[in-house]
Amino acid sequence: GAGVSQSPSNKVTEKGKDVELRCDPISGHTALYWYRQSLGQGLEFLIYFQGNSAPDKSGLPSDRFSAERTGGSVSTLTIQRTQQEDSAVYLCASSLAGLAPNEQFFGPGTRLTVL
Amino acid sequence: SQQGEEDPQALSIQEGENATMNCSYKTSINNLQWYRQNSGRGLVHLILIRSNEREKHSGRLRVTLDTSKKSSSLLITASRAADTASYFCARRTGGTSYGKLTFGQGTILTVHP
Numbered sequence: 001g002a003g004v005s006q007s008p009s010n011k012v013t014e015k016g017k018d019v020e021l022r023c024d025p026i027s028g029h030t031a032l033y034w035y036r037q038s039l040g041q042g043l044e045f046l047i048y049f050q051g052n053s054a055p056d057k058s059g060l061p062s063d064r065f066s067a068e069r070t071g072g073s074v075s076t077l078t079i080q081r082t083q084q085e086d087s088a089v090y091l092c093a094s095s096l097a098g099l100a101p102n103e104q105f106f107g108p109g110t111r112l113t114v115l
Numbered sequence: 116s117q118q119g120e121e122d123p124q125a126l127s128i129q130e131g132e133n134a135t136m137n138c139s140y141k142t143s144i145n146n147l148q149w150y151r152q153n154s155g156r157g158l159v160h161l162i163l164i165r166s167n168e169r170e171k172h173s174g175r176l177r178v179t180l181d182t183s184k185k186s187s188s189l190l191i192t193a194s195r196a197a198d199t200a201s202y203f204c205a206r207r208t209g210g211t212s213y214g215k216l217t218f219g220q221g222t223i224l225t226v227h228p
Contacts, residue, residue, distance in 0.1 A: 102207070105160065
C-alpha cells in the first residue's frame with residue numbers, strides 16, 4: 001500500500017485487558033511516531049522510533065504503555081491493564097527520516113474504547 | 116502549555132469566503148506545519164514553513180510565519196464545502212535530532228454551501 005496503515009480501525013475492550021495496536025509505515029520510512037488524540041486533549045506525542053530504536057519515549061503516559069518496532073518497519077503499541085482514560089484515537093505517522101524538515105504521513109488511526 | 120494556542124476554536128463561513136486560522140506558540144521552532152483532519156481520523160499534511168521563511172503559498176493556501184511574535188496564520192481563499200475539517204498547526208521543536216511534532220488544539224472549520 002502507498003500509505004500508512006493501522007489495525008484494527010476500532011477496538012473495544014474491557015477495563016483491565018491488554019491491547020495491541022499495529023502500525024505499518026510507508027516502505028522506506030525510517031522514522032515512525034505514535035500520537036494519541038483524546039477529546040479535550042488534542043494530539044499528544046507518545047513515542048518516536050528511528051529504525052528499531054526509540055530515542056524518545058517521553059510521551060508514554062505510564063509504564064502500562066510500551067511500543068516496539070521490528071525490522072525497521074512494523075510497530076506495535078501495547079497497552080496493558082487498560083483503563084477508561086486510555087480511550088482515544090491512536091495515530092501512527094512515518095517520515096523518510098527523523099531529521100528536519102520532515103513531513104509526517106499519518107495513518108487513519110485506531111479508535112480504542114475501554115469500557 | 117507548550118502546545119500554544121490556536122484561534123478561533125471554531126469558524127463557520129459561507130462557500131467562497133476566505134478562512135483565516137491563527138496559531139501561537141511559546142518555544143522556538145525549526146519549522147511549523149499545518150495539517151487537516153476529517154472526521155476525527157487521519158491527518159493530512161498541508162504545508163510546511165521553515166523558521167527562516169515568512170510566507171508560503173500552495174494552491175488556495177497561504178501560510179505566514181512571524182517568529183518575533185511566535186505566531187503563524189493559515190489562510191484558505193475561496194473556501195469550498197469540502198474544506199470543512201479540523202485544522203492543526205504543529206511545531207517541530209528541539210534540535211536536529213528528530214522531527215517530533217507538538218500540535219495545537221486545532222480550529223474546526225465549517226464551510227456552508
